[in-house]
Amino acid sequence: MKTRTQSVAPPVGTAPNSVKHTRSAAPAVGPRRKSVAARTRSVATRSYCPGTSALARTRSAAACGLVVFCASSTVAAFEAGTLDDEPVQVDVTNAASVLYNANNRDARPNDVTRAANDDWGLFYNRLNLQAATGKWQLGLRLDTAWFYTSPNAVDIATDLERARPRPLTPGALSPPDYFRQRFFEAGGELSNRYINWTYPAKYYVGYTSRDVELTLGDFYAQFGRGLVLSVRKLDELSSDITIRGVRATSRIDIEDARMKLTLLGGEMNPLRLDEASGRYLGVTSDVTPGFLTVTEAGMPRQVETDFIPTASPTYAPDRIVGAQVEAGPNQFTLGTQGVVLFRQDPLNSDTVRTAKTIFVGSQSLDIPQVGDFGSAYIEAAIQSLDGPANIDPGHALYASFNVYADPFTILVEGKHYRRFFPLSANVDLNHAREFNLVQYNAPPTTEIFYNDTQFETFNVCVSGGRAKTDFHAGKDEDLFMWFGYYNTWSESASNDQCEIADSKRNRVMDAAIGGEFTSQQHKSRASITVGGRHDVADRELQSASGEQTDIAYQEGYVRYDMIRWIDGPYSLQFQGWHRRRRQTLGGPEGGWWEGQHLTGFEWAPHVSLAFGVEYNSNELFAAADTATPQSLPDITLYFNGQATYRIDSASSVSLFVGQRRGSLRCVGGVCRVFPPFEGARLDATLRF
Amino acid sequence: MRIACALAALVLAVPLGCGSNTPEIPAEYLSGSGGTGTSQSYPEGPYGSEEAGTIQNLSFSAGWSNPKAVAYDVDQFDSEPIELADFYNPDGDSNLPEVMLLNTAALWCQACRIEHEELDTKLAEFGSRGLVIFSTLFQDAQSNPAQPVHLQIWAEQFEVAFPFFLDPEYQMGAFARAETAPLNMVIDLRTMKILKKVTGEGGSVIWPLVDETLSARGR
Numbered sequence: 001m002k003t004r005t006q007s008v009a010p011p012v013g014t015a016p017n018s019v020k021h022t023r024s025a026a027p028a029v030g031p032r033r034k035s036v037a038a039r040t041r042s043v044a045t046r047s048y049c050p051g052t053s054a055l056a057r058t059r060s061a062a063a064c065g066l067v068v069f070c071a072s073s074t075v076a077a078f079e080a081g082t083l084d085d086e087p088v089q090v091d092v093t094n095a096a097s098v099l100y101n102a103n104n105r106d107a108r109p110n111d112v113t114r115a116a117n118d119d120w121g122l123f124y125n126r127l128n129l130q131a132a133t134g135k136w137q138l139g140l141r142l143d144t145a146w147f148y149t150s151p152n153a154v155d156i157a158t159d160l161e162r163a164r165p166r167p168l169t170p171g172a173l174s175p176p177d178y179f180r181q182r183f184f185e186a187g188g189e190l191s192n193r194y195i196n197w198t199y200p201a202k203y204y205v206g207y208t209s210r211d212v213e214l215t216l217g218d219f220y221a222q223f224g225r226g227l228v229l230s231v232r233k234l235d236e237l238s239s240d241i242t243i244r245g246v247r248a249t250s251r252i253d254i255e256d257a258r259m260k261l262t263l264l265g266g267e268m269n270p271l272r273l274d275e276a277s278g279r280y281l282g283v284t285s286d287v288t289p290g291f292l293t294v295t296e297a298g299m300p301r302q303v304e305t306d307f308i309p310t311a312s313p314t315y316a317p318d319r320i321v322g323a324q325v326e327a328g329p330n331q332f333t334l335g336t337q338g339v340v341l342f343r344q345d346p347l348n349s350d351t352v353r354t355a356k357t358i359f360v361g362s363q364s365l366d367i368p369q370v371g372d373f374g375s376a377y378i379e380a381a382i383q384s385l386d387g388p389a390n391i392d393p394g395h396a397l398y399a400s401f402n403v404y405a406d407p408f409t410i411l412v413e414g415k416h417y418r419r420f421f422p423l424s425a426n427v428d429l430n431h432a433r434e435f436n437l438v439q440y441n442a443p444p445t446t447e448i449f450y451n452d453t454q455f456e457t458f459n460v461c462v463s464g465g466r467a468k469t470d471f472h473a474g475k476d477e478d479l480f481m482w483f484g485y486y487n488t489w490s491e492s493a494s495n496d497q498c499e500i501a502d503s504k505r506n507r508v509m510d511a512a513i514g515g516e517f518t519s520q521q522h523k524s525r526a527s528i529t530v531g532g533r534h535d536v537a538d539r540e541l542q543s544a545s546g547e548q549t550d551i552a553y554q555e556g557y558v559r560y561d562m563i564r565w566i567d568g569p570y571s572l573q574f575q576g577w578h579r580r581r582r583q584t585l586g587g588p589e590g591g592w593w594e595g596q597h598l599t600g601f602e603w604a605p606h607v608s609l610a611f612g613v614e615y616n617s618n619e620l621f622a623a624a625d626t627a628t629p630q631s632l633p634d635i636t637l638y639f640n641g642q643a644t645y646r647i648d649s650a651s652s653v654s655l656f657v658g659q660r661r662g663s664l665r666c667v668g669g670v671c672r673v674f675p676p677f678e679g680a681r682l683d684a685t686l687r688f
Numbered sequence: 689m690r691i692a693c694a695l696a697a698l699v700l701a702v703p704l705g706c707g708s709n710t711p712e713i714p715a716e717y718l719s720g721s722g723g724t725g726t727s728q729s730y731p732e733g734p735y736g737s738e739e740a741g742t743i744q745n746l747s748f749s750a751g752w753s754n755p756k757a758v759a760y761d762v763d764q765f766d767s768e769p770i771e772l773a774d775f776y777n778p779d780g781d782s783n784l785p786e787v788m789l790l791n792t793a794a795l796w797c798q799a800c801r802i803e804h805e806e807l808d809t810k811l812a813e814f815g816s817r818g819l820v821i822f823s824t825l826f827q828d829a830q831s832n833p834a835q836p837v838h839l840q841i842w843a844e845q846f847e848v849a850f851p852f853f854l855d856p857e858y859q860m861g862a863f864a865r866a867e868t869a870p871l872n873m874v875i876d877l878r879t880m881k882i883l884k885k886v887t888g889e890g891g892s893v894i895w896p897l898v899d900e901t902l903s904a905r906g907r
Contacts, residue, residue, distance in 0.1 A: 108831045110858045113865045154711030171749035179717035349886040349893040389892035496892040544795045586798030619830040
C-alpha cells in the first residue's frame with residue numbers, strides 16, 4: 001500500500017494557493033507468464049530530476065545509485081528450497097526505466113495537449129516474481145510509476161496565453177477568459193496523467209500436467225489466427241493485454257488423433273499505464289460490479305480533482321467467456337472457437353463500444369503438411385454486435401497457403417471481411433485516447449508487418465490478398481518479391497454497414513522487391529527492400545487546397561539493414577527506412593519525406609553504440625519550440641545517440657539521449673498521435 | 689542481496705512521489721467575464737462538458753450562418769457573432785430546430801473530411817424535421833489556428849449549407865482535445881443539454897439518436 005499525491009490548482013478567482021489531495025491508492029502486486037517475464041530491465045540515472053526539491057533530488061540519487069549498485073552485480077535464477085521434495089525455482093526479474101521528456105518541439109497555438117507533453121519525467125519499474133515447483137507455477141508483476149516532475153495547469157495556461165500574438169485579434173477572448181478556458185482544459189488533461197501508481201499489473205497461479213493446464217489469474221490467449229480472440233503483448237503500441245480470470249485446457253490423445261479443449265472466462269486486463277504519454281486508465285466502483293470488485297482490487301482508480309470533482313471511469317472492464325475445441329489426426333486440425341464479450345455502458349459512442357454484447361465464432365482448418373510441398377490454413381468467422389447501431393452480422397474468411405518448390409517458396413494469403421470489427425476495449429477516448437488501439441482480436445491483415453498505411457477502418461470491409469515469393473539464389477543470396485491487391489470500402493468513406501458501392505471503394509496495390517545476403521561465414525549480412533503502395537478511390541477526393549484527385553495514398557520506400565563484420569568482436573551496422581509519401585485526405589500538399597538512419601558499432605558481446613538521424617517534412621509534425629504562431633521549417637531533423645552495455649545474456653543497461661520524430665496512426669476512424677520525443681531515457685534489465 | 693536491493697530501491701522511490709507543484713495564478717488573470725455569449729436568454733449554469741450537462745453559451749465571430757447564400761465569400765462573414773443562444777428553443781417551437789449537431793473539423797483530419805462528405809445528405813434528411821448542423825473549423829494542416837481562407841476552401845469543397853464558423857482559439861477545446869477531432873455533440877435545443885458526445889467516427893450512433901429524438905417530439 002502506498003499513498004499517492006496529486007497537486008491541483010485552485011479555480012481561477014480564488015486565492016492562488018495550491019490544493020493538495022492525498023488519497024489512498026492501490027496496493028501492488030503482479031507480473032505475468034514465463035514467456036514474457038524473461039524480458040527485464042532495471043534502471044540507473046543521474047541529473048534526471050529537475051524541478052524537484054533538494055531533498056527529493058538527494059533521495060532520487062540514492063534510489064538511482066542503489067539501482068546502479070544492484071545492476072552491477074552478476075545475476076541468475078536461483079533455487080529457493082524444496083516443497084514436498086520438489087525444488088522451488090524462483091526467478092526475479094526487474095525492468096526499470098527512467099525517462100525525461102523535455103520540450104519536444106510540437107507546440108501549437110491554443111493546444112493544451114501539446115503543451116502538456118513537455119517537461120515531465122517518469123521512473124517506471126516492473127518487478128516480476130515467478131516461482132515454480134512441480135506442476136505448480138506462481139507469478140506476479142508489480143508496476144510502479146513515479147512521475148518525479150510534471151507540468152501543471154497554471155503554467156500551461158499562462159504559457160499559451162502569453163504566446164498569443166499581440167495585439168489580440170478582434171473577437172479574441174480576453175486574457176483572463178482565455179486563461180480560464182485553457183486552465184480548465186489543462187486541469188482536465190492532467191487529471192488522469194502523470195499520477196503515481198503502484199499496482200498489480202499481472203498475476204497468476206498455474207497448474208500444468210500432461211493432460212490438463214489450469215490458470216487462475218492473468219493469461220494471454222489466441223484462438224485461431226486472431227479473428228476471434230487475440231490478447232498479447234505489442235511493444236510497438238505499448239500494449240500488453242491479458243484476461244484476468246480462469247482458463248482450463250485439457251488434452252486427449254486417442255491413437256493418432258488428438259483433441260484439445262480450452263475454456264476461459266474473466267475480465268479483460270489491458271496495461272493501465274501508457275508510458276509514452278504518462279496517462280493511465282482508471283476505473284471507479286460504478287464499473288466494477290460483481291467479480292470485477294475482486295479482479296480490479298488494487299488496480300488504478302480514477303481520482304477526483306478540483307477540475308473533475310466527480311470521477312468518471314476511463315475504462316469499464318469488459319468481460320469475456322470463450323471456448324475452443326481443436327481436434328484431428330496428425331495430418332490436419334479442425335478448430336472451432338468462439339467468444340462472447342460483455343460490455344458495460346459505453347464510454348465512447350462508436351459502433352463497437354456501444355454494443356452490449358459481441359459474439360465472434362469461427363471454424364478453422366489447419367493442414368501443416370500438404371504432401372511434400374506446402375501447408376494450408378483456412379478460417380471462416382462470424383461476428384454479431386448487439387447494440388444501438390443495428391449493424392447486420394458480419395463475417396470474415398481468411399486463408400493462407402505455403403508452397404515449397406525449391407529454390408522457390410511461395411506464400412499466398414487472402415482475406416474477405418464484411419462488417420468485421422475490431423473488439424475495441426471500452427475506453428473513454430475523449431479522456432484516454434492513447435488507449436484507442438487496445439483491442440481483443442487481431443484479424444490478419446495479410447500485409448507486411450511494418451505496414452502502417454491501412455487508414456481509418458480499412459480492415460472492416462475489405463477483400464484482397466498478397467502473394468510473396470522467395471527465391472533461394474545461392475548459399476548466401478535470397479531474393480524476394482511480393483504483390484498485394486485489396487478492395488476496401490471502409491477506408492475513405494464512412495461505411496459501418498459495409499455497403500459495397502463504387503462510391504466507397506478504394507483499390508490498393510502494394511508491391512516490393514528485395515534480397516537478403518550473407519558473407520564472411522555469415523558474420524556479415526545485409527537485407528534491402530524497395531517497395532511502394534498505390535491507393536486510389538473510385539471517386540474524386542479533394543485535398544486540403546481543393547485539388548481533385550482519385551489518389552488517396554501513394555508511397556515509395558527503401559528499407560535496409562546491413563551488418564559488416566570488421567574484425568574480432570567488432571562490427572558496423574547501418575539500418576534505415578526512407579519514405580516518400582502522399583496522402584490526399586489529411587496529408588500535406590504535394591506529399592512529404594520521412595525516414596530514419598541508424599549507424600551502429602558493436603563490440604561483442606558487451607557494448608553497442610549507435611547514432612541516429614530522423615527527418616520528417618510533414619507539416620503536421622513541423623518543429624515549433626513555442627506556441628507562438630510562427631513560420632515552420634520545411635523539414636524537421638531529429639538526432640539521437642544510444643549506448644547499451646550487456647552485463648550477461650539476461651541483463652543489460654541502455655541509455656538513449658536525443659530526439660525521435662512523431663507519427664500519426666489511425667485505427668477505427670480515430671487516430672493516435674505519437675508525439676515526438678526529446679530527452680533522455682535509461683533502461684536497465686536485471687534477472688536475479 | 690539483490691532482491692533486497694531491488695525492493696529497497698522501490699521502497700525508497702515510493703515516497704518520492706509525494707512532492708507537489710505549487711502553481712500560482714498570475715494576477716492579471718484573476719478577473720474576466722467568465723463566459724462568452726451573454727446577449728440573450730439562455731439556461732443558467734452550472735455548465736458541463738459531458739453528456740447530460742448543459743452546454744455554455746459559446747460565441748463565434750468569424751463565419752457564415754448560411755455560407756451557400758453568400759457563395760462562401762469571406763468578405764461577407766456575418767456582421768454579428770453567432771451564439772448558441774441563437775438556437776435556444778425552450779418552448780419547442782415547431783418552426784425552429786429542436787436538435788443541433790455541433791461539430792468540429794480541422795484540415796489535417798481525415799475523419800473530419802470523410803464526415804463532411806455526408807453532412808449535407810443528413811441535413812437534407814433531417815433538416816426539415818428540426819435538425820440544425822453547426823460546424824466549426826479550428827486548425828489548418830499544420831495544426832495552427834484556421835484562417836478565413838481555410839474556412840472558405842473547406843466550405844466550397846463540401847458545399848457547406850449550414851452555419852460554419854472559425855474557432856481559431858479552439859473554444860471547443862473545453863469538450864475535447866484537439867487531436868480527438870472530429871468531435872460531434874447532439875444538443876437538445878429545448879434545454880441546451882448535451883444528449884450525446886462522440887469523438888471519432890460515430891455516424892452509426894449519432895443519426896439513429898437524432899432520428900429517435902425528433903420522432904419522440906412528433907417531428
